Amino acid sequence: MKIQGISTQTLRRLPYYLNYLVNCEADGGYISAAAVASALKLNEVQVRKDLATVCQVRGVPKKGFPVSDLIEGLRDCLGQNNVHDAILVGAGNLGRALLSYKGFEQYGLNIIAAFDIKEGEADGKKIFPLEKLPDIINRLSIKIAVITVPGDVAQQVCDILTSNGILAVWNFAPAHLTVPDGVLVQNENMASSLAVLSNHLKSRMEGSE
Numbered sequence: 085m086k087i088q089g090i091s092t093q094t095l096r097r098l099p100y101y102l103n104y105l106v107n108c109e110a111d112g113g114y115i116s117a118a119a120v121a122s123a124l125k126l127n128e129v130q131v132r133k134d135l136a137t138v139c140q141v142r143g144v145p146k147k148g149f150p151v152s153d154l155i156e157g158l159r160d161c162l163g164q165n166n167v168h169d170a171i172l173v174g175a176g177n178l179g180r181a182l183l184s185y186k187g188f189e190q191y192g193l194n195i196i197a198a199f200d201i202k203e204g205e206a207d208g209k210k211i212f213p214l215e216k217l218p219d220i221i222n223r224l225s226i227k228i229a230v231i232t233v234p235g236d237v238a239q240q241v242c243d244i245l246t247s248n249g250i251l252a253v254w255n256f257a258p259a260h261l262t263v264p265d266g267v268l269v270q271n272e273n274m275a276s277s278l279a280v281l282s283n284h285l286k287s288r289m290e291g292s293e
Contacts, residue, residue: 090161094134099191100124101134102158105151116148137161163192170254171226173241174233175200175211178256182230183207195230221248228252235259242269 104123108115117132124131138157139149159165167189172179175198182188183198184207197210197220204211212220220226229250233241238257245253246267253269255261261269 090137094137095162097126097130097134098138098158098162101131102155102162105155105158108151113151114147114149115151115154119148164190165192167192167194168228169194169196169224169226170228170230171196171217171221172198172230172232173200173214173217173245174198174231174257175204175206176232179230179232180206182232182256183209193228196224196226217244218248221245221250226250228254230254230256231261232256 101120101124104120105115108123117135118128120126120135121128121131135149135154138161139154140157156165170193172183172195175183179198179200183195188195195209197212198206199212199214199217201214202211203213221229227250229245229252231238231241231245231253235258238255238259239261241257242253242255242261242263246263251267253261253263253267255269255271256274258273258275261271263269
């Protein structure tokens with residue numbers, strides 16, 4: 085899959101580049117693709133291609149890319165220079181934790197409200213009843229939604245969201261979602277991640293016996 089001409093695989097690597105560049109001490113304000121690749125243990129050719137995608141300035145021989153230009157290009161590419169309003173559906177423990185997280189805005193996301201069976205408030209943000217979902221999506225022109233509902237109702241919630249104009253879904257529910265063409269679903273599968281960790285731990289423990 086590609087988003088605006090950039091493959092999803094490349095997009096997944098870009099935040100790692102940005103985090104490294106923001107925190108690194110570049111020599112004279114320049115850094116080479118080789119240095120980035122070495123620090124992140126990635127292929128140098130791939131890193132060079134990725135950086136060329138987001139930075140229109142050519143690298144300087146024996147110096148590399150201007151770090152400030154790379155950072156600005158990465159932030160633009162990742163949408164961090166333009167904050168997008170979003171909503172969250174499912175104000176349980178996970179949903180409330182995401183609502184209270186203060187770091188989303190630096191990544192270009194602002195969760196302005198949540199929806200659940202019951203009204204309420206979490207971290208100063210209004211939790212609306214589900215029946216108000218279509219009205220608020222359309223009135224505020226929301227295009228991004230976060231799903232943190234139980235798996236057995238996730239598809240139903242997703243259908244309501246996409247039928248009202250949501251174009252991007254960040255899915256934390258343990259369910260596979262079917263969406264119309266043109267809608268992107270980013271799944272955060274905790275069970276899958278934990279399985280990888282568990283398998284790694286098991287193999288290391290067995291290897292040490």
